[in-house]
Amino acid sequence: MPADLAVLSLAHSGLPLAQAATASGIGTIGYDPDEAAVSGIAAGRPPGDGPLTAADVRRMLAKGFRTSTDPAVLSRVRTAVICAPTRLGADRTVDLTAVHTAVRTLAARLRPRTTVIIESSVHPGSTEDVIRPLLEEGSGLRAGRDFHLACSPSRIDPGNREHSYRSIPKVIGGLTPACTEAAAAFYGRLSDKVVRARGPREAETAKLLETNYRQVNIALMNEMAVFCHDMGIDLWDVVRCAETKPFGFQSFRPGPGVGGPGVPIDPNHLTQHGRSLGHPLRIVELAREVNARMPRYVTQRAAALLNEHGKSARGARILLLGVTYKPDLASQEGAPAREIAARLEELGAQLSYHDPYVPRWHVNGRPVPRADGLYEAAAGADLTVLLQNHRTYDLQGLAAKAQLLLDTRGASPAGAAHRL
Template identity: 85%
Template sequence: MPADLAVLGLAHSGLPLAQAATANGISTIGYDPDRGVVADIGAGRPPGDAPLAAAEVRRMLAKGFGASSDPAVLGRVRTAVICAATALGPNRAPDLSAVRTAARTLAARLRPRTLVVVESSVHPGCTEDVVRPLLEDGSGLRAGRDFHLACSPSRVDPGNRTHDYTAIPKVIGGLTPACTEAAAAFYGRLTKVVRARGPREAETAKLLETNYRHINIALMNEMAVFCHDLGIDLWDVVRCAETKPFGFQSFRPGPGVGGPSVPVDPNYLSYHSRSLGYPLRMVELAQEVNERMPRYVAQRAAVLLNEHGKSARGARILLLGVTYKPDLASQEGAPAREVAGRLKELGAQLSYHDPYVPQWRVAGQPVPRADALYEAAADADLTLLLQHHRRYDLQGLAAKAQLLLDTRGASPTGAAHRL
């Protein structure tokens, strides 16, 4: 029997899609060329930085989900969704090599009447200008006539307990109206759907969503520096501002941005705007502001030590939380590694604690892991909170630490120095 769904790429967007489909009774197979990823899933373990817990992977397997690195499994599916990871190449240009490889692999086994959807984060025009030719050339079929092609960018928020996959509407833009309806029929089995005019509108909607966050985070990061220099409590400012029932949405500053989208998607817009002959100045400025936050955090740590009669050189600094999101293991794009690298350049002696990261390396060198958290905080000259996992009792840590610098504004007022 043909499978209902093949998911190409079992990472940030691929596994949550497979999980939602399996839970809704859709026969699903996962394909990933990385045999290590497939082996992990087969053993009931989430691969690498995947946003699922082991128990969730085991439940998927119990309901019939399977993963394979054999592309032959793609030859008997009704729907194929490309969830390959995207990244940045030289000069911060979009690196679509994984998406291209997935499209070529699928094309060799593509059958008539199959629905193909692109969920990977891609630049506007990628579905039509990159994926479509690869599928058509490799299969001899024509998109919109022999098979359906659409874009429905991933909107998952890993670790969000309120908005899971089925609670987030899917934006769908098909190559033709029939393609849109085919994709809507599939995703309608999982969640609500929103029809875009076409693939480019769907692709750009994802970039707009990401850059909205990106720009507002940059604003808050600038405000953090501004308020600190003027002796203003930014966190109290935010608390007051967010009481306004209209015209304001609260964002928070931090040590930098991370994850699979925020460090990547803005570059898609700025890269292609430059090819048109003009920059997207607000997007590029936000990128610049957010990228300088790890350096600023390292400087704040050095100044704080100096104010308390200590030098960064030789100082024992404990880093708390090295993942990009709270309560998740993924380190993709997390600013912790750059913060650590800059502190090492200043001569600091580093250790770290993260309940989700058993081993951690910076510049190829292992960083010692603190197993006894409170004792390590008491022993460190400075404890630096980079990610606020729920397991951290910041009131208790503040009482134990010699100095606590909180870059997330998570500690009680007066308990720590805050960004």
């Protein structure tokens, strides 16, 4: 069956998009140059750290979804969506290599009247100033005249059971009004609501605002956590009370750090463009600094808690619970657990970990022993630190078994553990 849609890159956002399109009856092919990933998905095995299960992928395949490493498949689709991942380089600036590669690959095979949509996280102006020239140069076609070009930033929330792909509105900004309508016609088949932006820059900046909003508010809560601990105030009771205000307040939670592909990475690289223009997003940069300090703070709290109970961090047996960036997912991208573990090792602690989604875990290139018997490990450890609250964790039971429990997520019952 010929495909109507090509999804370029089957990483964080690509596979959920392909799932939604396939479920809506759109002939979809997933293109990715990674042969191992493509062959695994074709065999019904999703990426180990991805948001889809094997059952999800098998249902997609049964409905006609196909994968390929052959770029020739891109020349036979009506719509192409670029979902290539963006990363920060060693110098903390954005690395758009994967996006550029995907764009050039598509450009060489782009046909007239194709709709090209950018879902990758890029800084404002990228669709017009970077992606458009690459597409035009590689294809000999003109955006807005020979093919449609639009930006619709990814908004998926892996593991969220309340908001499905269909229920999350899609923001779309096209190069021209016709480009916007072409993209809206496509997403209208996947989402219950389509929101039209004035153009690509507005759509790109909406992603920037959404991401920074979360970064800044998490930083506020992390600062409040430190403040309340020093003042002897129960932060979690403060949050419970504040949540009762029916206006002007949205609740966020503190934690050991910020993880995932949206929060810890996007604000950092998206501010680079603003800084180069002389308009740095200073509040965002300060928020990033606050959130980046949390792994060190958690380490200090762990050492202080051990000291209060007559133990030293050196030689202490410390069990880390949950090393992923989000509950009930396997992805570790940006998770603070590894930095916390490295800092505890520097203090001389003997580490072990437990995570139902991570069978093997390394810190500084060395394997960390995995605890198979959770309650036995907690009982034998001098300190147990909850870094991620997976649904399988019975915190009441763990609190009863553990010698000391430091809960960095505020998920344990009041009085059952030492909370952040």
